[in-house]
Amino acid sequence: MxxxxxxxxxxxxxxxxxxxxxxxxxxxxxxxxxxxxxxxxxxxxxxxxxxxxxxxxxxxxxxxxxxxxxxxxxxxxxxxxxxxxxxxxxxxxxxxxxxxxxxxxxxxxxxxxxxxxxxxxxxxxxxxxxxxxxxxxxxxxxxxxxxxxxxxxxxxxxxxxxxxxxxxxxxxxxxxxxxxxxxxxxxxxxVEYRPFNHSAEETQIKSTTFHGIKDSLSFLKGHPEITFIIAGQGLSILINTGLWRVGLPIYLEGYLNENITTFGYITGMMGVTSFITSLALGISKKYNPRVVFNVGMGLWGLGLLMIGTLPTMPIIYIATILIGVGQASEGLSRVVILQEKVPANMLGKVFSTSSSINYTSDTISLGAVSSLLGLFTIATLFSGGGTLILMIGLLGAVFGRVHKNGRRHLQTKKSG
The missing domain is CATH 1.20.1250.20 (MFS general substrate transporter like domains)
Incomplete structure (x- = not known):
């Protein structure tokens, strides 16, 4: 501390x-x-x-x-x-x-x-x-x-x-x-604040809003690792929001005879778990944000998968803890990676791009879940959604290793 x-x-x-x-x-x-x-x-x-x-x-x-x-x-x-x-x-x-x-x-x-x-x-x-x-x-x-x-x-x-x-x-x-x-x-x-003076190289970005947005998208195109992180979180939110805010209350009442009070307990448990996880990660001395991001995605997906395949209250409480840990881990790691890797004069645009994707995912997820519930069972949606988020974590780990090996190969080639 x-x-x-x-x-x-x-x-x-x-x-x-x-x-x-x-x-x-x-x-x-x-x-x-x-x-x-x-x-x-x-x-x-x-x-x-x-x-x-x-x-x-x-x-x-x-x-x-x-x-x-x-x-x-x-x-x-x-x-x-x-x-x-x-x-x-x-x-x-x-x-x-x-x-x-x-x-x-x-x-x-x-x-x-x-x-x-x-x-x-x-x-x-x-x-x-x-x-x-x-x-x-x-x-x-x-x-x-x-x-x-x-x-x-x-x-x-x-x-x-x-x-x-x-x-x-x-x-x-x-x-x-x-x-x-x-x-x-x-x-x-x-707050005592003086605007950051960007270097001559950084200030070459054109001043119009249109070009600012275009430069943001160009930056993401040239940095696939950051693009993967932003897109991965957006897809996970697209899967999770409708399931959690609409599917889970229906699941609890229709399949487990639980009421909205239980949903409140579950939501509170997730909040407490996320709170503790964020504090713990903050004081961790050995912290690789890319690894933590991928592990967080994996835990998030595993939690949803457990709810879909093992629908009992003890399992749902355990799954909620996993989801809370996962969401806090990937959320904090995403912010740290962006602040470390994105140039100061691009941070606002990149964060806005990420936020816009997340808000779009929220909106689409809430609008689509009712239609999906007419085609699939809730258990199937939880299992399928959890599997997809789990795969994002696994793909992130593979992508990170390939990217790391590629940089090592390039450095060896240059030194040779």
């Missing part, structure tokens, strides 16, 4: 971490209450709820790459502060509009879309600013701690809703989200 203590004495990192804690708490609270308010405004319409849910993913598909291109060009601190300030005002507008009877489904939908668009700009800056504030030797521990903070939020905030409702009416949970987001902005304002 000594490494974490050293990080927490770094003023800028401490401010970034505190800002991240409050922002993620605000957005988690907003997402939870958005579902409740949508159901109330639409008399529990599944269609309207589905559209509202996609309002938190579709804008990222459209604006994500654009936001990443601008993140590399603009002042990252200013983008985060302005974007999160606007999001805070939008959160506050919800109880204000409700107080004057002007809040309806379509107004709420526009607010949700706008908050997501601001995130398209602020989120790439958050990851891209870290290498400019910390040395490379601290990035692994920093990302592990930040990921643990985020995962902790997904455990604590949902669990605290019942307690919060004793002090706030449901509509004023949005007011609380505003206060949390405003606090995040206050911490971000205190």
């Amino acid at each position: 000594k490494l974490y203590k050293e990080l927490l004495t770094n003023k800028n990192f401490l401010l970034i971490t505190a800002g991240r804690l409050f922002k993620r708490s605000a957005l988690t609270l907003f997402t939870l209450e958005l579902i409740w308010l949508t159901m109330e405004l639409t008399s529990n319409s599944p269609l309207y709820l589905s559209i509202m849910t996609m309002a938190e993913t579709l804008p990222f598909i459209i604006f994500g790459l654009y936001g990443g291109a601008k993140a590399d060009k603009w002042n990252k601190k200013k983008v985060m502060v302005i974007g999160n300030s606007c999001s805070a005002l939008l959160l506050l507008s919800i109880p204000c509009l409700n107080a004057v009877n002007l809040l309806n489904y379509y107004t709420l939908l526009m607010i949700a879309i706008a908050i997501t668009i601001f995130s398209c700009f602020s989120e790439p800056c958050y990851r891209a600013i870290l290498p400019e504030l910390l040395s490379k030797t601290k990035l692994k521990e920093a990302n592990a701690l930040l990921d643990s903070v985020q995962r902790g939020v997904t455990i604590f905030v949902p669990a605290s809703i019942g307690l919060l409702l004793k002090f706030f009416s449901e509509i004023h949970l949005f007011s609380l989200a505003f206060l949390l987001m405003a606090t995040a902005v206050a911490f971000q304002l205190m």
Whole structure:
């Protein structure tokens, strides 16, 4: 834990971490209450709820790459502060509009879309600013701690809703989200940051957004290892999201006579497991991010495969632990690899490309799972999906070994 203590004495990192804690708490609270308010405004319409849910993913598909291109060009601190300030005002507008009877489904939908668009700009800056504030030797521990903070939020905030409702009416949970987001902005304002001065070679990238996106895709084309990691995670999310958020609740109720409370326990267990895994990896002295990424994919796939082939509650709990360890491992490793291997002036664009792929995968997965459930049993989908993710991990290991041997061969040839 000594490494974490050293990080927490770094003023800028401490401010970034505190800002991240409050922002993620605000957005988690907003997402939870958005579902409740949508159901109330639409008399529990599944269609309207589905559209509202996609309002938190579709804008990222459209604006994500654009936001990443601008993140590399603009002042990252200013983008985060302005974007999160606007999001805070939008959160506050919800109880204000409700107080004057002007809040309806379509107004709420526009607010949700706008908050997501601001995130398209602020989120790439958050990851891209870290290498400019910390040395490379601290990035692994920093990302592990930040990921643990985020995962902790997904455990604590949902669990605290019942307690919060004793002090706030449901509509004023949005007011609380505003206060949390405003606090995040206050911490971000205190970060001491000067934009990174890129070398002459790095600044040759053309300044237009179109060319920024084109350069990002060209960079990925020339770096197959990074492309594999981004594509592998996107495919895994495509497989997992629909299975976990739609298939598993149906599986629990229809096959095992369990209810939504059990699903809550399972989700909480995954969050705790991911939290502990991120912290443990952060202080690990022997850490190869490529190996950890592949192992994480393998554990993730194995967990889904176990749920499909051995549908009993003890096995599902064990599988949940494996999935939590796997997702935390591959997620942290992906971030570390990108921050180590991608040039500073490309980080925002590459992170946005990755995020856009992930949001697209989320949206498609949720839209496709109901149709797939009409063609295959849930057990078959879990088994098949788990097998595919497991294969991604195995292919990653083979690809990494081939890539490593190729570099050795090239170095031997040059030295000869």
